[in-house]
Amino acid sequence: MTIRARFAPSPTGYLHIGGARTALFSWLHARKHGGKFVLRIEDTDLERSTAESVNAILEGMTWLGLEYDEGPFFQTHRFDRYREVIQRLLDEDKAYYCYCTREELEAMRAEQMARKEKPRYDGRCRARTTPREGVEPVVRFRNPADGVVVVEDLIRGKVVFQNSELDDLIIARSDGSPTYNLTVVVDDLDMTVSHVIRGDDHLNNTPRQINILRALGAEPPVYAHLPMILAEDGAKLSKRVHGESVSVIQYREEGYLPEALLNYLVRLGWSHGDQEVFSLEEMVTLFDIKDVNNSASSINPSKLLWLNQHYIMQSPVEHIAHHLSYHLGKLDIDPSHGPDILEVAKVQQERAKTLVEMAEMSSYFYHDFAEFEEKAAKKHLRPVAAEGLAKVRDALAALEDWTAENIYQAVVTASETLELKMGKVAQPLRVAVSGRAATPSIDITLYLVGKEACLRRIDRALDYIAQRESAA
């Protein structure tokens, strides 16, 4: 049997972190077994589905690199097929028309709740043979009244449901459109899906789907229900309370590498001994859906950040430069004017936790900064620093070859002649040239900023100190 897994999001928003992990696990399962990964868009809810959401999901999948072998299939394109199946169930008396109005159903539920019973359809239209005037009927599936449904879940093990707990669910609305539980079953069947890997929240739907499947004379696929991903505060992830931080694309905008997010996600509910870092290839070979945990996990932003930094450090510099260029662009910086972006990326690789941070801390390489960081200037651009600064300035101005090595020598020589520790000269110099107290090593920093800009900025710092002195 060839393995066929699928990811079936409904396009009612962007691709969120939980959906991304579900997609990843399903994708990994398919890849590991040399199977196929199918993408299906569950857009039968015409009210809430949007084309923008479809695009956002596809964009998210592409950015993560979770390419699909088939699809995207749209359920809205398959209505004829669903109608056919519904008709067949009706013909075989495995489904029936229900003429209850929404009001009646609501009243029934309210009564049941009042009696502390589980709200469920009581089957009052099961035996009805005549239509009701003025009511467009829905179609209900005739669920077996007794016996049990056993879900053999790859993650949960055997889960048993009593048929008596299940009611006759609606498979077609009064306008004839099919509902979720019907479309899922038909699609998984038609698309010969062998493994349904999805969120835990669907576990309770599974016995209903199995019953429909059996009524259709089919055998159920293999199920694997993934534990939920909770927000940092342990609450359910929601756009309303957690904002954009649940959107995959938002992570891209905030300077995360897709491989870091993927690595972070794969460790949520899954592990392989003590290993923390996994390349995509390793995930594919090491991942086993059976090893997935069964309890929910909360997302931990600081660990994601750590992984992101790890990947920024480990990646080839070209790869980082490519991403850095995107984020510099967002800051209105054109990296073609200024130092080689490869060199910038190289020196910043181990200092930035995100690419956004890297872009921000690299801006002074490309243009003069507006003003000195207040704290840095206060601490380092003091009158006592003026002499050292002036001395280095002259030494730097005299340099014929603007190389990191020569710059380093100039700084060392200046501090030695003044009998100062190197830091006493380097720190003011750093602030003068970059506007801030933390940069790559002083020689590289000056080298990348360039001779002309360095001298100009040192003069500016000297003016600043003089002004400060006269003000005092």
Added chain:
RNA sequence: GCUCCUAUCGUCUAGCUGGUCAGGACGCCGGCCUCUCACGCCGGUAACAGGGGUUCGAGUCCCCUUGGGAGCGCCA
């Protein structure tokens, strides 16, 4: 309310068929390195939800309680 799922450091987790000083990672704290920041290195912090069983022995198996989550829609 009913049904289902679930429970190891703050967080992610290891702990296969019962015997470990309950391990790793992130974070946090301290130290080293050092021109700053960061990296790196060294060290520290911190957990088996509670209660019953089974057993010579339970984080591990069973039951109960409590906590958390999901579902109970003409949403998916």
